[in-house]
Amino acid sequence: MKDRNFLKLEHFVEACIEHRILVTAIFAALTVIMAVLAVRVEFKTVFDDLLPRSHDYIKIHERFRQDFGGSNMVSIMVEVEEGTIFERSVLEKIKKITDELPLVHGVNPFQVISLASNKLKDITSSTDSIEIRPLMGSEVPRTQEELDALKDSVLNSPMVYGAYVSKDLKAALITVDFYENAVDYTKIFPQITKLVDSLEGDGVRVAAVGEPMLYGWVNYYLPETMRIFLTTIGCLVALLFLTARTWRGTLLPLLAGLTSAIWALGAANLLGYNLDPLVIVIAFLITARSISHSVQLVTRFGDELAAGVKTSKAAASAAMLQLFKPGILGVVADAGCMLVVVLTPIPLMQKVSVIGTIWVLTIAVTACVMTPVFLSWLAPSTRNAHPVNVYPILDRVLKLCIATTLSRGRYGVLGVALVLFIGSGIYAFKLQVGDADGGSPILWQESRYNTDSAAINKQFQGADRMYIVFEGDKPGAVKEPAVLQSMAAMQRYMGAQPEVGGSLSLADVIPGVNQMLREDNPRYRDLGKSAAENGELLYMWSPDSGDAARFMDPKAQNAPVTLFFKDHRGDTIRTAIERVKEFIVANPIEQGAYVLAGGLVGVTAAVNEVIFRGQIESIALALLVLVICCAVAYRSMRAGIFFMVPVILSNTITFCVMAWQGIGMTLSTLPVAALGIGLGVDYAFYIVDGIREELHHHSDLKRAITQSLLSAGKGVLITSLTLTASVVLWFASSLRFQAEMGTLMAIWLFVSSVSALFIMPAMVYVFRPEFVVGKREKVSAVSGEGAVAAA
Template identity: 75%
Template sequence: MKDLTYTKLQNFVEFCIRNRVAVAGVYLLLTLVLTLFAARVHVKTVFEDLLPRSHPYVQVHERFQEHFGGSNVISIMLEVKQGDIFNQKVLEKVRKITNELPLVDGVNSTQIVSLASNKLREIRASTDAIEARPVMWPDIPKTQQEMQALKSSVLNSPLIYGPYVSRDLKSTLITVDFYESLVDYNKIFPQINKLAEAAQGEGVQVSVVGEPMLYGWVNYYVPETLHIFLFTIGCLVALLFLIARTWRGTLLPLLAGLTSAIWALGFASLLGFNLDPLVIVIAFLITARSISHSVQLVSRFGDELAAGAETTRAAASSAMLQLFKPGMLGVIADAGCMVVVVLTPIPLMQKVAVIGTIWVLTIAVSACVMTPVLLSWLKKPKGCAHPFDVSPLLDRVLTLAISVAASRWRYVVVAGAAAVFVGSGLYAFRLQIGDADAGSPILWQDSRYNQDSAAVNRQFQGADRMYAVFAGTKPDDVKEPAVLENMVSMQRFMAAQPEIGGSLSIADIIPSVNRILREDNPRYQEFGKTKNENGELFYMWGADAGESAQFVDAKFQHAPVTFYFKDHRGGSIRTAVQRLKEFIADNPLKQGSYLLAGGVIGVTAAVNEVILSGQIESVALALLWLVICCAVAYRSTRAGIFFMVPVMLSNTITFSFMAWKGIGMTLSTLPVAALGIGLGVDYAFYVVDGIREELHHHNDLKMAIQQSLRTAGKGVLITSLTLTVSVVLWLQSSLRFQAEMGLLMAIWLFVSAFSALFIMPAMVYVFRPEFIVGKRSESKYSTPAKRHRKVEDPAWECPTRAVSNKPGRSVAND
């Protein structure tokens, strides 16, 4: 069976090299066509892609968002440093912003609330009449007496004092919501910023928060992200050139990564997908895999030339034949780990999974096939491209790896890896699902958005909202005293959670109206005795259809209880949802039930729940896929378990680092984590397969490990070193998420490379798995066979040193 597979692979290699002109022509043509489509890909965030639409929270949110508030609410705070807001200068700024907000793209004009709107009302009662009127509309106070009357009205209204005017009277809030089908962050962000900047100054500080502004900042930094991406690629090229000392070792891996990106983006355009700025780091990660596979082939090509291959065509053919199997195994493993993300019911994740899988599969062509095909055209090198030789440093690392595997230190390495796995695995349970910081984890804590968020949360009840909707069994059920009392009880129960700054419902309005009707006597701060009386009290409040819609629907059958959050940490949200469920279970209502949960916090809760289940499912399926791939490739189920070691180790270390640094598992980190499983095993495939192939020619395990580390290990070391140094450059990004993902990639690459160079050879020597060493007697590993060749350090890609012995098997010369 092995001979048949080997023969088929050999025929395929010979076909590609023999027909290299046709193969290269087809590849070039496809690349040119897909380049045209790739140029049309839009880099933007689509909010609808972030929602798990099948989740009940999201369904509640989408059902009631137009009336009770969506997840795209923007809060604009005007704060004064001296005095209070009750002066014409500040109130004129409030009115100007309020009047100009309806001109912003996608705005829901019925959801604009401020002191200058007709939404905030006061009720005045006398023996002659009951009057409900806006506190400051359409004009601002012109005299000191009118200003004092406005101040008194605000202080006496619990719906204004606290929610829209801060307790110290130094800040006022303007809120606006948008139709979610019309949201365009690229349009909303500059328009809102223009209004805020116009109001800034003269002792007034303006802060703006909300999802449209957050993702607007993400889009704002897209040019910077692209510059960092290109700069990182430039540094990668420079490092490859420094280490490889040849143009082929520099340009061919770069070409493989570039063409893979073009193909993937071209397919994304054909499928109508956009490229979200938050997943650009994944694009770099997959591009790095393409470069890694190409470096392995170029490195082996140099080894074959140093070993005496007669022509570059023979060296390219031999390199492709030897590395095609581990290369394809790595590609298939990566693709399988990526495709499992499609099971996460979030459109963005599904798009990332599809395009990521296509991107990974293109590596099979761009690196595994085209790199050796292009190498076959090269002439034998006669010298180095530059005089700086770093190979002695790399030799020391490889020599150390060989020494560890061949000595008793291998037991220390295996035991140490087991200890680190257990320790990091236990610590990884501290990893937060959802945001781990009070501000947005997408941006740095000192960013303008997070500073504005902290300012709004300091002065007001909270910038983020979640609402639970009471759904009555029939119209007018909301008016029932028992229902209103239940709402008040829920608000009091939830107020015990520190992260909830306040709440609001129709139950806050009716008692206030009842009190005012009875000469403002606090004894009558209560609900009516019947539902008809409560309906009359709400009617007397005098709200128009647009204003009352945020408290109750037209039939008085559905009404929200809205909670304001000081932060949106994963733990805060889970606690709030759990407490809500606990209250609802302990306080049932015969008139109806509560539906969870709307608003940005409700949507975030849904996303976090999906991520929690999706992360476990993705990791489990990715590991299962890895076991299946290894079992098929090596015809041994033990192979899958063996290769899980570097995977589990790199993942537990990375997850424990995330827990330590407060990096939560969010939409953006989920696909990186899934792809990291494949990333953790690619290097091990090359090294272990090299050992296995060497043992086909002799029985000396020690020599096989040495040969594999000198050849495949060299490619691993070059790739991991260049990529690790390059991705650290992402730490300069203004987007905190990208910087942290760059750091996580560096950790993944380092742990994966260390596992491949030190842990896997040590495990092979200690456990001697049958799928690697075969069914040989123990004695054959202690004494080299007589036909063994003496092994010296092979030459690197640049043939500046003479090589007297062949480091590996050259198919061309066997």
């Protein structure tokens, strides 16, 4: 006897098919409206969306970034192949960069620092006078004597030599910062790139790094990304056509994927969201889910026609009735797993989560409802569109699955799965949170950005920086000798970390002034003995507002200790943060306290800490969502635990590969990992639900497993093979992240399909869970050989 829920579903299916004209018209109208909205969605990266604003580090960064520097600083290096930079032609290039940088969009002109700027000063003194002047001044030295004098001044300036001029005198560094609210990578990148390219040549190399340059390269490769995306779709079409052998099996799944994308992008426009180029991989993942659900329905439709169903309406209705429950269960599980990412307090993750959830939910309409509605319009033809038949190969694979499941090989499958789970789970603990390599993991190591980054880090203290701010309890607190001594001690302590290339603070300025006031006697290179004396030394330094801002605020109450890093790998940042906290605890100051942390490394530290917590929470909550969905759908908590097997296995193997390949858990990979929870179980729903539905008609478990694998298994094979082969094209991307995500998608798809075809049927046959086989004391035992023969 049919239960009430089944009768309701049956009425719903009948209503959709019987009123297909109205359903199609409403769907078409909504799709047109959403398409108009979708074309207006912007593809861009918004830096503020990457910041977890509630984190203490971000609050410090935003409070002091205008004075002490933000996370968008660009470092430009001018390096000569032969000789030194102290040649007129080279110095003219340095000056041109310095003079033209203030014209770049959003530049803070007070934060342009180089050998040719007024920020780097030469302080000289004698018995008669003290002279403070820019190192190079407004004119490039003309004579050899002037060039030699400039070189001597650099060599005698500890804050310039090694920091802005390399130790071997072959390179000079120019740094520039931006007004954070005016940062626009699409404008900054081409302007700086044009300037840099115009000055390269004649034995001079010019390198540029920084977040605006990095995300500028991402936008630069956007046309290539779109070409790869479209080529991937083209490959997908060809493979679907090859395997499905029918136009309906090719076009309807693609239509489902396309309309899902249109609806999701239209919703993004309504919500005022942009689409970040880095998350386009997630778009492909969700599109893959839509195609997968549609392929299952088209395959079942063909099976119904082959079984003797006379009309397309009847075949479409039967396919929808049988697959609607596992389809909707898969959609809800995917959406729930995506939605939990919204708890990560980073705007980009929250936007990705909301749009991703909406995108997944659209599959319930575009694939689970509209695919059978469209099928009902088609003529009930069983003819093939081309002569190439891959079904014999697919049938052999499916018969191997059946033979393995119904023989003692099922224990071998479960044993191998257990070994893989334990081994990959242990190795997955090596997965790093944050970047795993030097340079940027978004681009390949041989990319121009990463080679520029390596060159700058080789010649200078480091292109990435973090500042720790001393907050005084009153104005003038930073002039206190105890405070300055503490800052100097922190610099020495942090300098012991190999990745810290150098540091800078107010404690570096005063000793040099003190020495110069005493006729450059090195014995007096020390801090003043009182706050008043240090104040006098600062007055003699005579900084302008831009110079002073790098070292303290106007009230001399707050001051940064800036650390320069050779890389911003996850381990480097975690070690630095731990060491800073250890120093602060061990060295308290009466006049105030240190607070963390600003600059790119400080921001990255905040993001990494949020991701570390978010990774654990997202995975745990995604698994909880899966358990709840299965418990509600099958009215059994054991069902949730049962379906966790393929999910956990696919994720541990994927995390194992990430750790092995040096792919860190970052902002870009976190939503992909969360979506992978749902991705790992969709195929299993179709196989297990197919077994369950077969057992409603008879009590022969072996026959039920055989029929489910031959029907639902065929859809799993088609989608997993076509999608896995298609994502291979992402390996050609100039964006390393996208290529690596292509690898991870292929692994997820492969492990998920293997789990559905081998592990899940074996588990059903061995454990015979009640939510599948029902409350039967005994299940009919047809011989394994007979079941295989019947297949």
